[in-house]
Amino acid sequence: YINLLVKNGSLPAELKKNADEIFTEGNIELASLVYSRYIELILGGVNKAVSGADESRRDSLAQKRKTEGELVSIAGKFSGGTQEARQDFNYANKVLGILKDLYGSDYIIGEDTQYLIAYNLQRAKDYASSAREYRRLADNYQGSKYLDEAEFKLGLISVYVLNEYAKGISYFKDAAARGVSFEWTVMSLYQLGILSQYKGSFKEA
Numbered sequence: 179y180i181n182l183l184v185k186n187g188s189l190p191a192e193l194k195k196n197a198d199e200i201f202t203e204g205n206i207e208l209a210s211l212v213y214s215r216y217i218e219l220i221l222g223g224v225n226k227a228v229s230g231a232d233e234s235r236r237d238s239l240a241q242k243r244k245t246e247g248e249l250v251s252i253a254g255k256f257s258g259g260t261q262e263a264r265q266d267f268n269y270a271n272k273v274l275g276i277l278k279d280l281y282g283s284d285y286i287i288g289e290d291t292q293y294l295i296a297y298n299l300q301r302a303k304d305y306a307s308s309a310r311e312y313r314r315l316a317d318n319y320q321g322s323k324y325l326d327e328a329e330f331k332l333g334l335i336s337v338y339v340l341n342e343y344a345k346g347i348s349y350f351k352d353a354a355a356r357g358v359s360f361e362w363t364v365m366s367l368y369q370l371g372i373l374s375q376y377k378g379s380f381k382e383a
Contacts, residue, residue: 190219201255210269213252217273220248221280242281243288249273250291257298267302271295289319293328300331305339326362329353333369347373 193216201209257270274295277287287295296311312328312335319325329349336346347370354366 190216193219206256206266206269210256210266213273217249217252217276220245221276242285245280246277246287246291249276250288250294253294253298257294257301265301267298271298271302274298286318289315289322289324292319293322293324296328296331300335305335309335309340326353326356326359326366330362330366330369333366337369337373343373 193212197209197212197216200212253270253273255270256266256273274291277285277291292311292315296308296315299305299308299311309332312332315322315324315328316332322328330353333346333349333353336342336349338346350366350370350373353362354370357363
């Protein structure tokens, strides 16, 4: 089906439209295949533009940001990032992983993209990898709107999954002390209280 679309001269925009329609119908397996072919086509154009002799560094960065936006839009459909989302967190992170393969470690992705990577890994229950990506979010995007949530989730994963109790306590304390987000501050304080009770420190709790 996909090869037929391409053979008939479907442009990338038409291929994406087909993928969107298939996705809306609920056939996410076929939709992911069509999206993957669409991504291959647009990446061919990106590589050509970025490697062009008369392209400026600024132009290539603008192209990278545009491509990042395209990939985030597709990944979001499969991860809860859109209202019409149908869940396939592994495919979502496969799409987002293309950015690192394409541009290398020197390229700094947007904070929304970094959050989506960490979130998808969390939902896919790959908690060790999720913690690594939430840590990267906390380290590289100081002042991020996701910082309190990232540290709270780092606390949960550290304490309840990785058995790194002291590290988890530290994350909860950081999120609580910052006090920027009421939701994550309260939840962090609650976890600190529960953990204090667990170790018998009722006064501290």
